[in-house]
Amino acid sequence: MIEIACPHCQKHYRLEDRYAGKRAKCAGCGLIMSINAPQSAPLSVPSAPVSPAVPTSRTAPVSMPRPAAASIPVAELVPPASVATRPPVPRQPPAMPTSHGTTGHADATAETLRGTTSHLQYEISQRPDFSIVKILMPQGAKVFAEPSAMVSMTPSMHLEAGFKGGLGKTFGRLLGGESLIINTFTAQDGPGEVMFAGGAAGDVAYHRLNGNTLYLQRGAYMLNSEDVEVSGKWQGAKGFFSGEGLVLLKATGTGDIFFNSYGAIIPIDVTEGFMVDTGYIVAFEESLQYRVTVLPGLRTAGKIKSFFFGGEGLVCQFAGSGRVWIQTRQVKSFLSWVNGFRPTKSN
Amino acid sequence: MQHQLLAQPAMSIAKLTMQAGESVTCEVGAMIAMTSGFTVETTSRNKGGKGGLAKGLKRMFAGENFFLNHFTATGPNQTLMIGPGLLGDIMHYPLAGGTLIVQGSSWLASAVGIEIDATWQGLGKALFSGEGMFWVKCSGQGDLFLNSFGSIYPVEVNGEYIVDTGHIVAFEDTLQFRIGKAGKSLIGSILGGEGLVCKFSGQGKLYCQSHNPPSFGKLLGPKLKAR
Numbered sequence: 001m002i003e004i005a006c007p008h009c010q011k012h013y014r015l016e017d018r019y020a021g022k023r024a025k026c027a028g029c030g031l032i033m034s035i036n037a038p039q040s041a042p043l044s045v046p047s048a049p050v051s052p053a054v055p056t057s058r059t060a061p062v063s064m065p066r067p068a069a070a071s072i073p074v075a076e077l078v079p080p081a082s083v084a085t086r087p088p089v090p091r092q093p094p095a096m097p098t099s100h101g102t103t104g105h106a107d108a109t110a111e112t113l114r115g116t117t118s119h120l121q122y123e124i125s126q127r128p129d130f131s132i133v134k135i136l137m138p139q140g141a142k143v144f145a146e147p148s149a150m151v152s153m154t155p156s157m158h159l160e161a162g163f164k165g166g167l168g169k170t171f172g173r174l175l176g177g178e179s180l181i182i183n184t185f186t187a188q189d190g191p192g193e194v195m196f197a198g199g200a201a202g203d204v205a206y207h208r209l210n211g212n213t214l215y216l217q218r219g220a221y222m223l224n225s226e227d228v229e230v231s232g233k234w235q236g237a238k239g240f241f242s243g244e245g246l247v248l249l250k251a252t253g254t255g256d257i258f259f260n261s262y263g264a265i266i267p268i269d270v271t272e273g274f275m276v277d278t279g280y281i282v283a284f285e286e287s288l289q290y291r292v293t294v295l296p297g298l299r300t301a302g303k304i305k306s307f308f309f310g311g312e313g314l315v316c317q318f319a320g321s322g323r324v325w326i327q328t329r330q331v332k333s334f335l336s337w338v339n340g341f342r343p344t345k346s347n
Numbered sequence: 348m349q350h351q352l353l354a355q356p357a358m359s360i361a362k363l364t365m366q367a368g369e370s371v372t373c374e375v376g377a378m379i380a381m382t383s384g385f386t387v388e389t390t391s392r393n394k395g396g397k398g399g400l401a402k403g404l405k406r407m408f409a410g411e412n413f414f415l416n417h418f419t420a421t422g423p424n425q426t427l428m429i430g431p432g433l434l435g436d437i438m439h440y441p442l443a444g445g446t447l448i449v450q451g452s453s454w455l456a457s458a459v460g461i462e463i464d465a466t467w468q469g470l471g472k473a474l475f476s477g478e479g480m481f482w483v484k485c486s487g488q489g490d491l492f493l494n495s496f497g498s499i500y501p502v503e504v505n506g507e508y509i510v511d512t513g514h515i516v517a518f519e520d521t522l523q524f525r526i527g528k529a530g531k532s533l534i535g536s537i538l539g540g541e542g543l544v545c546k547f548s549g550q551g552k553l554y555c556q557s558h559n560p561p562s563f564g565k566l567l568g569p570k571l572k573a574r
Contacts (some may be wrong), residue, residue, distance in 0.1 A: 107351070107352075107355070107496075113522050128354050129357045217565050246465065264354035264355075264358035264360075266353065266428075272382075273383030274380065275381050275382075276380040280379045296383070328354050328359070328430050329430070333433065334432070334433060337560075338434065338564065338571070341565065342572065342573060343568060343571070343573045345574060
């Protein structure tokens with residue numbers, strides 16, 4: 001066993017001896033480091049230059065916990081990348097205290113999500129900023145993904161692009177902001193591994209369908225397992241006002257679905273009413289009813305004022321019980337900000 | 348009011364848990380999601396306070412919105428999630444009678460016991476500090492939430508400290524700053540890419556942000572199609 005710590009972020013790894021002399025990418029901070037042979041020389045800590053002229057010191061932040069990203073250096077190690085030989089998982093970092101201790105819940109947004117289903121094995125790591133999904137599947141299994149979501153895969157995987165689900169479903173997907181084409185990945189020559197990521201920096205979420213239905217925001221779809229149907233669903237006037245497009249994507253069946261978004265994705269279990277700004281909805285279960293409304297003001301006049309000047313516009317009010325996934329940032333906000341920096345045409 | 352900061356530092360949001368009767372004042376557009384037991388009031392003044400038009404206008408110059416949204420919980424354990432528009436961190440600052448001077452666009456939300464007012468820091472600072480013309484002065488007692496572009500780091504200043512323009516999030520009013528050259532000569536400072544800097548003096552806490560929006564904007568802008 002070789003024990004190393006990242007020289008940049010001090011993240012700890014325990015690796016097999018055969019990795020000695022190789023290079024690896026730290027899963028915590030991305031630094032490329034070389035793995036030294038077991039006889040580790042003591043680290044020399046450069047002493048900080050003393051500067052009495054600047055008598056300042058940086059203290060620990062008041063309320064800024066940095067959740068330790070428990071992730072997989074496994075996939076990050078540069079040379080080995082095969083399914084059969086999975087390098088050892090590093091020691092889990094200790095649970096960090098949460099912000100301020102005013103509430104006792106750990107920040108789950110950085111946690112690696114893992115699971116095994118009847119279709120596949122998955123692992124979503126590097127959350128929430130650069131989330132990437134690793135899918136392990138047995139020989140013969142298939143997954144279906146939006147074009148360009150694939151990052152890397154083993155040679156046992158066979159990729160085929162094509163229309164899926166007939167004309168109606170294909171057209172529905174198109175209206176739902178997705179591509180006409182769906183890529184099919186088949187583990188043809190033995191078990192396979194595929195990595196997927198979204199186009200923008202952001203998060204990936206997973207949901208298991210058990211015969212129920214999930215609605216996805218325009219563009220949120222990423223990939224699904226077999227036995228899941230993805231199609232478009234006309235929303236009517238609700239869709240028109242929701243700011244999310246007239247058609248939502250609808251996923252049904254018994255299988256796995258993955259979706260992605262700009263920003264972090266936070267799942268919320270709704271039991272007694274919940275409101276989300278229309279631009280921040282990623283997905284929600286069919287068991288929830290929703291209507292598009294304005295923020296609850298005190299009087300009608302107040303409501304109108306909040307609608308026009310409150311900056312929130314319309315909100316989706318969910319009722320019933322079920323899960324809704326929200327995103328913490330919108331591409332729209334970034335675009336409108338960056339638009340201000342565009343050069344102006346000089347005539 | 349209890350709070351929890353999630354998805355730090357790039358995608359941060361603040362999750363506030365409030366009891367019946369508790370209120371929080373938020374920047375317009377900051378609300379992402381909430382439970383249904385809230386009433387929302389949009390005004391141009393502090394909750395239950397004076398101000399109105401003049402204060403609203405000053406806030407506009409400070410890079411904030413003319414209006415403010417007040418969220419009041421009407422039931423127990425109501426949850427409100429708020430966040431800024433751009434990538435970056437959120438910090439919580441428990442204000443206890445002192446005053447914090449906040450960079451124009453960094454104010455996100457504050458408890459009712461905090462008076463927020465735009466403040467003029469003088470012409471030199473308005474023109475050269477790389478921040479807005481006005482600053483947001485927060486005084487009183489309660490929870491204050493600020494947001495940044497990039498991550499936030501605190502500096503305990505005792506004596507002097509230098510920050511590049513555009514990187515200040517907030518500072519305690521026991522500190523003063525003036526605009527100065529980064530190096531000995533002005534030309535050297537400008538060639539060095541640092542130009543003018545903010546020189547702080549006094550004793551107190553200063554919060555800086557790792558990135559500044561104009562730098563990123565100027566990097567992207569020229570690569571985009573003209574308007």
